[in-house]
Amino acid sequence: MELLYALTLGVLTMSGVYLLLRARTFPVVVGLTLISYAVNLFLFAMGRLHTGMPPVIGQVAEHTDPLPQALVLTAIVIGFGMTAFSLVLALRARGELDNDHVDGKGGQ
Amino acid sequence: MILALIVLLPMLGAVLPLLADGRGRSLCALSTMLAPLAGLVLLWTQASAVFAGEVLVHSWPWIERLGLHLSFRLDGLGFLFALLILGIGILIILYARYYLSRQDPMGRFFSLLLVFMAAMLGVVLTENLLLMMFFWELTSLSSFLLIGYWSHSADARKGARMSLVVTGGGGLALLAGILLLGQVVGSYQLSDVLAAGEVIRAHALYPLVLVLVLLGVFTKSAQFPFHFWLPHAMAAPTPVSAYLHSATMVKAGVFLLARLYPALSDTELWFLLVSITGMLTLLLGACTALFQHDFKGLLAYSTISHLGLITLLLGLDTRLAAVAAVFHIINHAIFKASLFMAAGIIDHETGTRDMRRINGLWRYMPHTATLAMVAAASMAGVPLLNGFLSKEMFFTETLQQHQFGNYSWVVPLVAVVAGVFSVAYSLRFIHDVFFNGKPVNLPKFPPHEPTRYMKVPVEILVALCLLLGLLPGVTVGGLLAVAAGATLGGELPSYSLALWHGFNLPLLMSMVVLLLGCLIYFLRRRLLGWYVHLPHLNAKDIFEQQTQRLVNLAALFTLRFEGMSLQRYMSWMLLTALLVSGYWLLQLPSLRGAVPMSAVDGATLACALMLMAAAVATACWHRRRLLALVMLSVVGLFVALAFARFSAPDLALTQLSVESVTIILMMLALFFLPDHTPVESSALRRGRDLVIAGLAGVLVSVLCLAVLTRPYDSIAGYFLANSLSGGGGSNVVNVILVDFRGFDTMGEITVLAIAAAAIFALLDGLRLRRPTGDTLGRPWAEDRRPFLLVKLSRLILPLALMVSVFIFLRGHNLPGGGFIAGLITAVALILQYVASGNAWTDQRWSLNYQWLAAGGVIIAGLTGLGAWAFGYPFLTSAFGHIGIALVGEVELATAMLFDLGVYLTVVGAMLLILSNLGRLSPRTREVN
Numbered sequence A: 001m002e003l004l005y006a007l008t009l010g011v012l013t014m015s016g017v018y019l020l021l022r023a024r025t026f027p028v029v030v031g032l033t034l035i036s037y038a039v040n041l042f043l044f045a046m047g048r049l050h051t052g053m054p055p056v057i058g059q060v061a062e063h064t065d066p067l068p069q070a071l072v073l074t075a076i077v078i079g080f081g082m083t084a085f086s087l088v089l090a091l092r093a094r095g096e097l098d099n100d101h102v103d104g105k106g107g108q
Numbered sequence B: 001m002i003l004a005l006i007v008l009l010p011m012l013g014a015v016l017p018l019l020a021d022g023r024g025r026s027l028c029a030l031s032t033m034l035a036p037l038a039g040l041v042l043l044w045t046q047a048s049a050v051f052a053g054e055v056l057v058h059s060w061p062w063i064e065r066l067g068l069h070l071s072f073r074l075d076g077l078g079f080l081f082a083l084l085i086l087g088i089g090i091l092i093i094l095y096a097r098y099y100l101s102r103q104d105p106m107g108r109f110f111s112l113l114l115v116f117m118a119a120m121l122g123v124v125l126t127e128n129l130l131l132m133m134f135f136w137e138l139t140s141l142s143s144f145l146l147i148g149y150w151s152h153s154a155d156a157r158k159g160a161r162m163s164l165v166v167t168g169g170g171g172l173a174l175l176a177g178i179l180l181l182g183q184v185v186g187s188y189q190l191s192d193v194l195a196a197g198e199v200i201r202a203h204a205l206y207p208l209v210l211v212l213v214l215l216g217v218f219t220k221s222a223q224f225p226f227h228f229w230l231p232h233a234m235a236a237p238t239p240v241s242a243y244l245h246s247a248t249m250v251k252a253g254v255f256l257l258a259r260l261y262p263a264l265s266d267t268e269l270w271f272l273l274v275s276i277t278g279m280l281t282l283l284l285g286a287c288t289a290l291f292q293h294d295f296k297g298l299l300a301y302s303t304i305s306h307l308g309l310i311t312l313l314l315g316l317d318t319r320l321a322a323v324a325a326v327f328h329i330i331n332h333a334i335f336k337a338s339l340f341m342a343a344g345i346i347d348h349e350t351g352t353r354d355m356r357r358i359n360g361l362w363r364y365m366p367h368t369a370t371l372a373m374v375a376a377a378s379m380a381g382v383p384l385l386n387g388f389l390s391k392e393m394f395f396t397e398t399l400q401q402h403q404f405g406n407y408s409w410v411v412p413l414v415a416v417v418a419g420v421f422s423v424a425y426s427l428r429f430i431h432d433v434f435f436n437g438k439p440v441n442l443p444k445f446p447p448h449e450p451t452r453y454m455k456v457p458v459e460i461l462v463a464l465c466l467l468l469g470l471l472p473g474v475t476v477g478g479l480l481a482v483a484a485g486a487t488l489g490g491e492l493p494s495y496s497l498a499l500w501h502g503f504n505l506p507l508l509m510s511m512v513v514l515l516l517g518c519l520i521y522f523l524r525r526r527l528l529g530w531y532v533h534l535p536h537l538n539a540k541d542i543f544e545q546q547t548q549r550l551v552n553l554a555a556l557f558t559l560r561f562e563g564m565s566l567q568r569y570m571s572w573m574l575l576t577a578l579l580v581s582g583y584w585l586l587q588l589p590s591l592r593g594a595v596p597m598s599a600v601d602g603a604t605l606a607c608a609l610m611l612m613a614a615a616v617a618t619a620c621w622h623r624r625r626l627l628a629l630v631m632l633s634v635v636g637l638f639v640a641l642a643f644a645r646f647s648a649p650d651l652a653l654t655q656l657s658v659e660s661v662t663i664i665l666m667m668l669a670l671f672f673l674p675d676h677t678p679v680e681s682s683a684l685r686r687g688r689d690l691v692i693a694g695l696a697g698v699l700v701s702v703l704c705l706a707v708l709t710r711p712y713d714s715i716a717g718y719f720l721a722n723s724l725s726g727g728g729g730s731n732v733v734n735v736i737l738v739d740f741r742g743f744d745t746m747g748e749i750t751v752l753a754i755a756a757a758a759i760f761a762l763l764d765g766l767r768l769r770r771p772t773g774d775t776l777g778r779p780w781a782e783d784r785r786p787f788l789l790v791k792l793s794r795l796i797l798p799l800a801l802m803v804s805v806f807i808f809l810r811g812h813n814l815p816g817g818g819f820i821a822g823l824i825t826a827v828a829l830i831l832q833y834v835a836s837g838n839a840w841t842d843q844r845w846s847l848n849y850q851w852l853a854a855g856g857v858i859i860a861g862l863t864g865l866g867a868w869a870f871g872y873p874f875l876t877s878a879f880g881h882i883g884i885a886l887v888g889e890v891e892l893a894t895a896m897l898f899d900l901g902v903y904l905t906v907v908g909a910m911l912l913i914l915s916n917l918g919r920l921s922p923r924t925r926e927v928n
Helices: A002-020 A025-045 A066-097 B002-013 B015-020 B025-045 B047-051 B076-099 B106-125 B129-147 B154-185 B190-195 B197-202 B206-220 B229-235 B238-244 B249-259 B268-290 B295-315 B319-350 B366-380 B386-400 B410-434 B452-470 B477-488 B505-522 B524-532 B539-561 B566-587 B602-620 B625-645 B649-672 B683-708 B716-727 B732-740 B742-763 B787-810 B818-844 B849-869 B894-927
Strands: B056-063 B068-074 B879-884 B888-893
Touching: A002 A025, A002 B566, A002 B602, A002 B683, A025 A066, A025 B602, A025 B625, A025 B649, A025 B683, A066 B649, A066 B716, A066 B732, A066 B742, A066 B818, A066 B894, B002 B015, B002 B025, B002 B056, B002 B068, B002 B106, B015 B025, B015 B106, B025 B047, B025 B076, B025 B106, B047 B076, B047 B477, B068 B076, B068 B106, B068 B129, B076 B106, B076 B238, B076 B249, B076 B319, B076 B452, B076 B477, B106 B129, B106 B238, B106 B249, B129 B154, B129 B229, B129 B238, B129 B249, B154 B190, B154 B197, B154 B206, B154 B229, B154 B539, B190 B197, B197 B206, B206 B249, B206 B268, B229 B238, B229 B295, B229 B539, B238 B249, B238 B295, B238 B319, B249 B295, B249 B319, B268 B295, B268 B410, B295 B319, B295 B386, B295 B410, B319 B366, B319 B386, B319 B452, B319 B477, B366 B386, B366 B410, B366 B452, B386 B410, B386 B452, B386 B505, B410 B505, B505 B524, B539 B566, B566 B683, B602 B625, B625 B649, B649 B818, B649 B894, B716 B732, B732 B742, B732 B818, B732 B894, B742 B849, B742 B894, B787 B818, B787 B894, B818 B894, B849 B894
Parallel strands: none
Antiparallel strands: B056 B068, B879 B888
């Protein structure tokens, strides 16, 4: 299971990084989103992979580590804030410069 | 407490002139004077203790591990300097009231002046050397702003920059010196350092410490070869020059020299470094001053030379020399401040500072002329004035020292030569300006006496010159004794402060100096002719050139790595990250740890494969953006499933709702962006990017596996054990968010609100071209409000709101909580915008989302503060249980109020972002 999890994260990162290196704003934002998925999953896995052990007291006898979950929960919401911000930045750049190249140049 | 107040008052008082600005110039000046006047009164209350020889220390611990304490110290030396800073400061404020013109922003000037005053007071009244360093840097920064006050003038900007670079650079050296000193002594408290002189001098690091500290002192006090910044700082308004270059800024250097005298002096190295630097500066300043045509330039070089004199005195090997140094600090501050102010009056009334044009002013302003003459005579060391007394003490000490062995006669010779030039330039200042024919082509003609009150500060200082000169024992004897005693840190050597010591060698030297000075002045034309032919270095040009070269070098470096291309920059960053983390990963003995892996089940394997396929598809199809977006949403959904699979129901819920909001957001944005990405990168670059991406993927996989197969130790036990008893909730994740780590959550919702506000600002006034159809030319559908969607969304709204309330209420004990409930509410509301349009939605509810987001943060913050009212630390929660029909027993904790804040922030921020993005379309249609 751990190997599969690690492989999945690798593929997510790879796709994300490749998109991050593109020249247009939209793929870069998509790449950022993919990378933030990978990062969230990675942080989450620091509490190890457990099946059927939610950190809710009284439901089951054993519990997984709640701390990484709390960290990742806010990270997901903040990650949305970041994605939204970079998207709107891309829109603004397109509005001002009339193209969607990451360096603000190049023909349309 | 009183000592801290003396330093703090001007800092707090800096607000007053800003408030009073525009309500009358006199009110502005008066409000500025309040703080220094109060400081003077406070200082006076401490006078009796100081004069009794006590050292007052007030200390509050701050960062003990670093040896940093908020501690203040008042002894004779600090008292003297505080008196000069406050006293001359008040006179400068009065003077500046009349000096500044109506165009100059007065509030800003006085406010900066008070900040600078506070910084100077901090330097002279701190007990802790690290704290002193803080104030030291603050003097550099605030003097930078003061010198550059007339920011429209290029000279002022360049002068300010130069002084900042030189004194700031020296400040860095000083910081290093002080840190080393603290290491050697084991404490940064001045009392400890001053008592540890023997230890310091015997330590191997002593030479390094000394050189570093002296670098700070010499740059600040404009000693050779760092003196060049001071003449260029004359571009400042004259009140600033009068303050900075008489009693304060440049005196900070010699103050520190005197302060650390017991700790660092008394070695061969000290005597040689300090006295030689002092001698060179004394000579250079005095000689150059004579040849200045700008009278402020003359005064600037004269200041350099007098600072050299004080430095030289502190570098001589007799203890009396230190007493003379302190005495000269007092005298120089008084006569130089009055001379600068007189110069400012002349500048103000004639409109120029060129002594070749200003002549014969005696006829127009006899009162100012008299004052300037007395002050200049004091500067020249004419008997009956205070300058004479300390100069005579200086001559005596040059004859007493033996530190250069057989060459000791050099010191009195240098003193005499510098004295001669000092007489000559004082004479030139008086004779050229007030006599010597008629004014030549003055910008303002005829000049006349300034307003009464502009002369009052000069009169007070000139009166002091006379009083101190005639009755030194009565007026300044006591102050000098305590200040010199504090400098030497022990017994005072015996000396007598008197006008008349009988016929002796120093008196003869004084007379010779006066005569030769007059002679040199009469020969000035020939000397000037000779001086013009000397090679001249323009410090400003050289400095600007070097600065420019440095900037160019930095620009070249940046260009190499970044090259105005985000792609190149990104690949450098990624490669560096790969190399650094890859290197350390390879150092591990084995990548795979000892913990065995768990078994894979079929469903998980299938999901993982689909996730990977969707991720790869997103990357492969990124040119067809809508398709890539669909693939991205598939990835997001599988990530949510992964969280659910591995025991994280809260995360699964959050991911699911965030995912829907993200996709809606991206769809909205995509509407305004091209829906295809053109092929731009070469195959080579794509190959390179693929390699980087592949390496990053491998790195993350290996890292993840390496961690997951290693044994695991966590602090989770604490949270699990205390969640029910301490936080009153059984959903540990939620309890961590709103209770244990509430402060983090508080920060995170603040970030979210800030991001939303920034997006709101970015969208404000944005104009985007609205496409009429897709790339294939097919027009967008006419039916903008699909009937089914509208009906369904209205049906869903109350249901969704109910669910979110339910999720919110149960969040403390079961998966849910403010974040998730907020997201669900936001999605339900956004659905209305999407289905029914902005106009319809705005009609139904007019919520101000900015206020909603801000209100959420405020509620969360107030809940935290509420704990203070009951005497608990920030964000301590209280709880009890109540029963609600159908829902069951509900936890009613203050943490729930906090969670409400989280909820409101999330709803506010999400809607602020999305509703404004959605609003872009109608506005742009109106434009096109």
